[in-house]
Amino acid sequence: MAVASQPLGRRERNKQAKLERITAAAGELFAQHGVDDVTTQQIADAADIGTGTLFLYARTKGELLLLVQNAHYAAALERGQADAAAATTALDGVMALVAPIAECNRVQVDNGRTYLREMVFGDPGEPHHAEALSIVAQTEEAVADVLTTRAQVPAVEAATLARVVSAVLLLELGASVNAASSLPDLLASIRTQVAAILPR
Structure with a gap:
């Protein structure tokens, strides 16, 4: 009951x-x-x-930003997972998954870059920081799932490749040199890098 x-x-x-x-x-x-x-x-x-x-x-302004943005990033991940389900190739699936996350990050570029910095360098013991890291982990799991289902990549290798995809995403979105880059340009660069690491 x-x-x-x-x-x-x-x-x-x-x-x-x-x-x-x-x-x-x-x-x-x-x-x-x-x-x-x-x-x-x-x-x-x-x-x-x-x-x-x-x-x-929230003990810091960075934690407040994490509090605000975590819900947006979680929703972007959900959209990406739904889009990836329709993809036929591993590359298209990974890009369908990460595109809404990149778009979410670029709504307000400075806020997006600060969010990533807080996520990487903030205190993992803070609850909003821990939630942000959980979203990253869920994203990596979703990427690994795409790789295992679309390209038959073994689970251990898929998990490693998913972490590399996560690093590519973080660097492309967080790099100062890309602050003025358009979303299509960033996604094209991410796609090129992801294509380079996927099994042929």
Whole structure:
């Protein structure tokens, strides 16, 4: 017999409401001004909370960016997985999978690059950072799955190649030299590099 979930108590409802206000305020301010030009005080004011309360939910501005962006990246991964399901070749499948992630990263270029930097160099013990790393791991698993199903690559080799694809994606999206590159140009470069590592 299924057990009904208990309704949230007042304290938990208040915490959830504050988290939602913080996420909405930070997301709006980051989208309008870029993460570098927004202060934690502005986010706290927009969320109608004190800065001390804000830091209970995210200790740094980088963590706030991870909080905001993780949901977008998770949704992009879902879209990529759906698109990859229709691909007939391993290369097309990998590109279908990573294209929405690259597009998500380029919505606001500086925010996208900062997100990647926080993900790589941030504190993995922070919950929003851990969630970002989990999305990367899920992406790598999805790439490995494409390689095993479309190109019959053995699982261990597919996992290694998926990590290389992940590194290519990170470098192409995060590199300063690519800050002004268009999304089609980035995807073309990623495709060329992925094609070079896939089994023939």
